[in-house]
Amino acid sequence: DTAVSQTPKYLVTQMGNDKSIKCEQNLGHDTMYWYKQDSKKFLKIMFSYNNKELIINETVPNRFSPKSPDKAHLNLHINSLELGDSAVYFCASSQVLDEQYFGPGTRLTVT
Amino acid sequence: RKEVEQDPGPFNVPEGATVAFNCTYSNSASQSFFWYRQDCRKEPKLLMSVYSSGNEDGRFTAQLNRASQYISLLIRDSKLSDSATYLCSMDTGRRALTFGSGTRLQVQP
Numbered sequence: 476d477t478a479v480s481q482t483p484k485y486l487v488t489q490m491g492n493d494k495s496i497k498c499e500q501n502l503g504h505d506t507m508y509w510y511k512q513d514s515k516k517f518l519k520i521m522f523s524y525n526n527k528e529l530i531i532n533e534t535v536p537n538r539f540s541p542k543s544p545d546k547a548h549l550n551l552h553i554n555s556l557e558l559g560d561s562a563v564y565f566c567a568s569s570q571v572l573d574e575q576y577f578g579p580g581t582r583l584t585v586t
Numbered sequence: 587r588k589e590v591e592q593d594p595g596p597f598n599v600p601e602g603a604t605v606a607f608n609c610t611y612s613n614s615a616s617q618s619f620f621w622y623r624q625d626c627r628k629e630p631k632l633l634m635s636v637y638s639s640g641n642e643d644g645r646f647t648a649q650l651n652r653a654s655q656y657i658s659l660l661i662r663d664s665k666l667s668d669s670a671t672y673l674c675s676m677d678t679g680r681r682a683l684t685f686g687s688g689t690r691l692q693v694q695p
Binding site: 506508515516517518519520523525530531565574575577578579580 | 620
């Protein structure tokens with residue numbers, strides 16, 4: 476049983492396109508997160524949602540818009556993709572600010 | 587000063603060696619500290635939490651030094667399977683975790 480799942484695992488697209496990444500967790504956690512890990516392996520938080528409410532919105536371009544239809548799902552939509560958006564995007568969930576369970580990651584390549 | 591700093595390594599050690607990593611942090615308000623392990627092209631996974639009194643789990647020992655604002659991870663009797671990147675993490679005081687960029691460990695036969 477996959478605790479935190481993401482789709483797609485790989486995403487190759489051209490500059491200017493719009494794409495979405497989906498995330499689902501079956502752990503019953505209240506909080507979900509999106510992280511970006513760049514080529515230097517620096518893992519940086521982008522957003523967090525608690526019970527469908529946006530809690531954290533770090534300095535992320537407006538082209539990135541998270542959506543949480545329910546507390547088990549947190550999707551990420553990216554408009555007008557740029558070369559600098561190429562990275563691995565990880566979804567994660569936690570019950571309290573303790574162990575965070577990460578999804579397998581979505582490797583985004585913008586050409 | 588960066589929020590979290592780690593020596594990127596790589597630390598190349600023979601099997602059976604003892605190796606230690608440090609991680610310094612700048613936010614003195616941080617209360618929760620963790621070590622995560624990340625294998626190549628995989629997601630980070632929690633290795634262990636770091637308590638004020640220290641924490642030991644088998645061959646792994648984690649310590650917290652609040653006065654000097656660093657945490658450490660000690661691995662004894664290194665195994666080939668310990669080869670990975672080790673990320674330190676702590677809370678930001680805003681219901682989120684911040685991560686270091688990781689220390690790469692390569693255990694050699």
